[in-house]
Amino acid sequence: MIPIPPFEELAAEIRHALDPVAFARERCAFQPDPWQERVLGSRRKRILMNCTRQAGKTTVTAILALHTALYRPGCLILLFSKGERQSTELLLKIQTLIATMVRPPGMLKDAATEVRLKNGSRIVSLPGDGDSIRGYSAPVLIVEDEAAFVTDALFESFAPMLATSNGRLVLMSTPNGKRGHFHSLWTSLRPNWQRESITAHQCPRISAEYLDEMRHDFGPWKFRQEFECAFVEADDQFFSDVAIQRAFTRSVPLLPLVF
Structure with a gap:
């Protein structure tokens, strides 16, 4: 017979x-x-989540994934990123939480790419290629790490997996220019997305002295992207994004043909 835990532990x-x-x-x-x-x-x-480097987005997402796994028995959670290293780093954060938490859960598998x-x-955890997602269905939670650097093709391939599970989708990243699905979703007016942004100036663990050093080392364009959550055009870009978009407009009148 399984012993009944004390009232305080049950509460x-x-x-x-x-x-x-x-x-x-x-x-x-935490x-x-x-x-x-x-x-x-x-x-x-x-x-x-549009966040500066070192804001804590990986840690909070790892806790969210672990909480979901603990209190939704039998569920599937998928972690995507641009490459295998990034996706396994997020899983490693979850494994570290399990190893150090109070009353850790029992595990059946603890590998580099899967926790059961x-x-x-x-x-x-899955790397950023379309073939890697075959065989997985109905996840209750999908996390896309460094979403601004993940291809739109991969995003479009795994997003429909949530249709039957009515699962959650969490995208976190620093910006990567005015392109891709992360930028499109962040700047859209769609109300179904909760948007959270934290710049380096708002993070209590990042000092003003460090930011002054990074501003000098990175330059204004790179600094705004990495630490101020700005979707900026590349500083070596010959044409602006606005000019490129205007070049593809359908409203340009046709020139008359003279024979």
């Missing part, structure tokens, strides 16, 4: 299941920033 388990923020603080020893609390506590199906819990949930 904590219920609280953590209902409140991912409490789960982060009490089980993972104190989230206000924007991270909004992400963890969100009920939205679609979340965009005893409750049947799986977290799988």
Whole structure:
């Protein structure tokens, strides 16, 4: 017979299941920033995170994925990125959380590309190629890391996988110019997406001295993109994005033909 846990432990388990923020603080020893609390506590199906480097987007997404795996037994969670290294880094963050958390869950598999819990949930990291997603269906959560650098073709191939599961889709990245699905979704007026942005100036763990150094080393264009969440045109770009878009307009009148 399985022993009944103490009342306090049972109450904590219920609280953590209902409140991912409490789960982060009490089980993972992580104190989230206000924007991270909004992400963890969100009920939205679609979340965009446009964040500076070192803002903590990987950690908060790892906690979100772990909480989902723990409290939705038998679920599938997929982690995508541009390449295998980036996607396995996110999974490694989840594995580190499990190894250091209070009352860690039992695991059936702990590999470089997959974690499988005893409750049947799986977290799988996949590299950024279309062939890698074959054989997976109905995930309850898809996370796209460095989404601005992932091809639109890959995004278009895995997004429909959520149709039957009514699952969640989380995209996180620093900007990469005014191009691609991440930029399109961020700048669109579609209300179904929750948008969270944190610049380096808003992150309490990044000092003003460090930012002054990076501004000098990176230059204004690169600094705005990496640390200020700006979708900027490349500084060596001959034509602006606006000029390129105008070049493809259908409103240009046809010239008359003279014979």
